[in-house]
Amino acid sequence: MRFLPTRVHGIMDYLMGALLIALPFLARFPDRWATWVPVALGAGALIYSMLTNYELGLMPVLSMPAHLGMDAAGGLLLAASPWLFGFSSVIWMPHLILGLMEIGAALVTQTVPSHGARRAGPSPIA
Secondary structure (H helix, E strand, O other): OOOEOHHHHHHHHHHHHHHHHHHHHHOOOOOHHHHHHHHHHHHHHHHHHHOEOOOOOOOOOEOHHHHHHHHHHHHHHHHHHHHHOOOOOOOOHHHHHHHHHHHHHHHHEOOOOOOOOOOOOOOOEO
């Protein structure tokens, strides 16, 4: 059931992106991979959020379903990263929790913005 409006999801996107970038430094994550995986995913999320065709997108070239797919994939990578990159013995809980939150948000967000699909130049990326 998709009940979360895209406008609310957009606000969450920018907040989560900023949190993923700042948290490793504020909490002094003890491992280089533990720090740079969320930083890279947060920066990527900010970029593709700006390119998404929704209320808070700046340049609407990426469709909402594509955006949500990227959110889910990034959340899965973030949640699994402590075990994939071998730092689970020093820190894992923030990565798992924030990753699962991203996956959850992707699953419950509406796929059509309230303004409807808008076009800027060529058709948006599926």
